[in-house]
Amino acid sequence: MIAIDLLTAIKARRSIHQFKKQEVGRAVLQDIFTYGSYAPTHYMKESWRINVYEREGKSDFVDAIMTSYQRIGMLKTDDDLKTQKMIDSMKQFLLQIPHHALIYFKKEDDPVRYEETYASICAFIQNAQLAAWSYGVGMLWTITPYMHDSGFAEDIGLDSRTDKIAAVMQIGYPEKIPRDKGRTPIGDKITFISE
Numbered sequence: 004m005i006a007i008d009l010l011t012a013i014k015a016r017r018s019i020h021q022f023k024k025q026e027v028g029r030a031v032l033q034d035i036f037t038y039g040s041y042a043p044t045h046y047m048k049e050s051w052r053i054n055v056y057e058r059e060g061k062s063d064f065v066d067a068i069m070t071s072y073q074r075i076g077m078l079k080t081d082d083d084l085k086t087q088k089m090i091d092s093m094k095q096f097l098l099q100i101p102h103h104a105l106i107y108f109k110k111e112d113d114p115v116r117y118e119e120t121y122a123s124i125c126a127f128i129q130n131a132q133l134a135a136w137s138y139g140v141g142m143l144w145t146i147t148p149y150m151h152d153s154g155f156a157e158d159i160g161l162d163s164r165t166d167k168i169a170a171v172m173q174i175g176y177p178e179k180i181p182r183d184k185g186r187t188p189i190g191d192k193i194t195f196i197s198e
């Protein structure tokens with residue numbers, strides 16, 4: 004492992020939209036999510052669950068996304084050639100991404116517990132993204148409407164009454180690294196109240 008230092012990784016990491024075809028090895032993916040799991044987690048709940056869709060496993064997952072987009076009206080359902088072309092190109096786009104890691108957790112009834120859990124999951128995701136960057140692996144954190152479609156959850160074997168999909172991470176070696184868009188100076192956002 005190359006191990007760039009933490010502060011460099013925090014600033015250099017970019018969201019990756021184009022991936023090489025090459026897969027990330029199983030051991031590397033496990034390492035990346037192991038680093039993720041050192042995120043703070045109240046009551047040591049470690050609520051994150053991860054489904055990694057890769058190789059042939061992507062097919063049903065991507066089909067479920069397309070069906071969901073149709074169900075929620077983001078894609079037409081007709082047999083029109085234009086519709087079919089649109090579906091095919093979206094499918095091809097998703098299928099050429101080496102790995103999709105769907106991150107979910109068991110819902111909490113109590114709103115405070117729910118927030119704690121979701122916050123911890125987000126910390127898990129960012130830890131994993133930074134670890135991935137250290138390994139030369141790129142990720143894109145995505146939240147898309149199908150994650151709120153109970154039919155989609157059912158199609159991939161989850162239960163939307165008890166399972167909350169937090170994100171889908173697209174994962175692979177970067178084909179292109181976007182430019183650093185920078186950040187607003189923190190002085191514009193921070194208020195010190197000292198007395």
Ligand SMILES: Cc1cc2nc3c(=O)[nH]c(=O)nc-3n(C[C@H](O)[C@H](O)[C@H](O)COP(=O)(O)O)c2cc1C
Pocket residue numbers: 016017018019143144145146147181
């Ligand atoms: C919760 C969350 C959801 C995001 N969802 C998407 C998404 O669905 N599609 C996308 O292209 N980028 C998504 N992003 C990535 C942001 O657009 C990206 O972080 C931002 O443009 C800054 O770029 P950087 O990560 O390279 O610094 C998401 C980021 C977060 C934190």
